[in-house]
Amino acid sequence: MELQTILNNVDYKILQGDVHVTIESVAYHSGLIQQDSLFICLEGTKRDGHDYIAQAVMKGAVAIIIQKQVGLEFVPKDMTVIQVENTRNVLPVIASQFYSHPSQSFRLVGVTGTSGKTSVSHLISSILQHSGRKVGTVGTLGDRINNTEMNAYRTTPTTPETVDLQASFAAMRDQSVTDVIMEVSSLGLKNKRVLECQFDVGIFTNLSEDHLEDQGAFDDYKESKLSLFPMCPYSILNADDPYISEFIAATNGCYETYGINNKEADLVATHIKDNENGVTFQLTHKEFQNEVYVPIKGAFTVSNTLAAISCSLHLGLEIDDIVEALKHVRRPDGRLQTIHSPEGFTVMVDHANTPEKLEKVLLNLSPIKKGNVFVVFGCGGERDRGKRAVMGEIASRWSDYVIITSDNPRSEDPSRIVAEVEEGMKAPGDYEIIEDREEAIHRALRMAEPRDIILIAGRGNEDFQEVDGSKVVFNDFDVVEKFMNQHTSPIKEG
Structure with a gap:
């Protein structure tokens, strides 16, 4: 793809060279640079991509994007150098453009919260697969299509860096995936990794102060989580969480709630019975009542299942089919x-x-x-x-x-x-x-x-x-x- 096309919707200044060069890959890490790559210099907490420009030249990059003044004396005069205000802000735009906006080709669900992301993602994926859909998942368990792990590059444990994410999305699109369920971490949101993703549904599981090591202040952590929902035309929210009102306010006004303790929720679980074989509960919705069985033990399973049911309904499945699918769910495969x-x-x-x-x-x-x-x-x-x-x-x-x-x-x-x-x-x-x-x-x-x-x-x-x-x-x-x-x-x- 020509660099000029990749830079659509990006404000930039040409320092040398021109934008009529062909780009074969986009690299944000020096170890990923190949012949004819576009190398984007990111400033991290430990390393600065601007320090690896010489490596980019030696490895065959044809264009470099920077955000600050650097010496270019060792860069060939015919090599393209572009400057932008903030390389991290433009990286999602460039990655999505390079891979031709793959998230537009399937239904995309984003799951965020302090805990429960992996379980909710797994439950939704299992329900959809039972109905015959081809499902992609992105998260702690890796990148998968149905139950097959993809050979995807990762530098982050939950939500991939934006270039890696768009590459996985493109592979899923090329294999005719119909739905993708993605765990969205607070750091993924804060670092704008999902900025160019076209979400259909956003799910909020819960919020606590358990994991603030990377973000420090709780308010920053919460704001990162909240930022997912303005991107989503439809939201599914845990009404039992003390921060529910703030998450409702962050939505576009189209949402559904679920809960165990909050009986005003749209989906409510009652008569919960947890035993050695799994958990059963009575599901109440304004349009139906059903008894639900999930062969996974633990009280947390009930809340996670409510979120998965709500999402599956929104994605077009019938409640009877969802309840039947849940009977066959298995715990995730033990990968992390x-x-x-x-x-x-x-x-x-x-x-x-x-x-x-x-x-x-x-x-x-x-x-x-x-x-x-x-x-x-x-x-x-x-x-x-x-x-x-x-x-x-x-x-x-x-x-x-x-x-x-x-x-x-x-x-x-x-x-x-x-x-x-x-x-x-x-x-x-x-x-x-x-x-x-x-x-x-x-x-x-x-x-x-x-x-x-x-x-x-x-x-x-x-x-x-x-x-x-x-x-x-x-x-x-x-x-x-x-x-x-x-x-x-x-x-x-x-």
């Missing part, structure tokens, strides 16, 4: 399934069971690390023994403390497995061995302090542990949830 403790630490359950997967997960945690990172993991029995020490070394290198435990030992001696993992550990004082997996998880939960992250890796959403030829009921997420319910106030998941 996140639980936020009231004490201020975070637990993530992930299926990472190979060196490559474990290292990728730990590297993805680096940008959001505020305290210590704990890893609880083991290796399966009767499988590749060569990876055990390698995974021990990776866990030791990229975390602050490791608890080596059992995974699925099968008929192999658990002691031998953990001993082989231990061979890869680099720092003797920074790990311990607890063969019993439940005890190991409990140990990490007791050790964690505010701002820490606990990664429980290897099993994801597996519901059984294979021990000595038998299958024993065991789910990492359930162990964490049970512990927190017994030792702390109710948890939030999402």
Whole structure:
């Protein structure tokens, strides 16, 4: 695409070169620059893209966009240099234009809130897929089309940087996706990553002061969340939240509310029954009443399900079809399934069971690390023994403390497995061995302090542990949830 076309709707000044050059890719990070790239210099909190202009030249970029005065003596005279007032503000416009405005090709739902984003997104996606739609999801669990993970580049854990986001949207459009559900973080909103997204629905789950490390003042955090709703022609809001009136005021006037405690909401859940198989409740709406069953335990499931029902109705599904679909919902697949403790630490359950997967997960945690990172993991029995020490070394290198435990030992001696993992550990004082997996998880939960992250890796959403030829009921997420319910106030998941 020609640079002049990409710069439509952008105020800019040409410092040298011209805009009649062909752009093959847009890069905002020096590591992404390719031949014939457009390199956009962003000022970050730790790095300044203007310091990487020389790299851009060497790697073959044909045009550079800057926002401040820099020396251009090492830039070839025929290379195009454009100046704008603020590169971060124009990045969404450029990215959307380069990928031909992909969010116009499907229905886009944005989900924001302190917790519940992942769960609500998963529930909506499951309902829509059950109805036969092709659904894209963007968020903590990665970028997916239906249940297939996309090979998408990411530098942020929840809402991708705007160029990466538009690239994923374009891939979804090219595969005829009908609906996309996206988790929208406060930082994603604050940093304008979703500025050029054409939303159809915005969902608000809840708001608390649990995660202010990156934004500081609560009012700034709240304002970031509120900024989603003027972009949405239709909004779905949690009437139980104390800030509901402010979110209603932020909408365009077209909205629906849901709640458990607020009986004035448009969708209300009553007669809630939580048992070992899931949760049931009575759904009341001005147009119908239904009994709803969801095979996912936890009181938080009810509120999240109400949001998902409201959204699915707005997207054209019938209530009977939605209720039937909910009976078949499964918990997310265990990829960075996140639980936020009231004490201020975070637990993530992930299926990472190979060196490559474990290292990728730990590297993805680096940008959001505020305290210590704990890893609880083991290796399966009767499988590749060569990876055990390698995974021990990776866990030791990229975390602050490791608890080596059992995974699925099968008929192999658990002691031998953990001993082989231990061979890869680099720092003797920074790990311990607890063969019993439940005890190991409990140990990490007791050790964690505010701002820490606990990664429980290897099993994801597996519901059984294979021990000595038998299958024993065991789910990492359930162990964490049970512990927190017994030792702390109710948890939030999402």
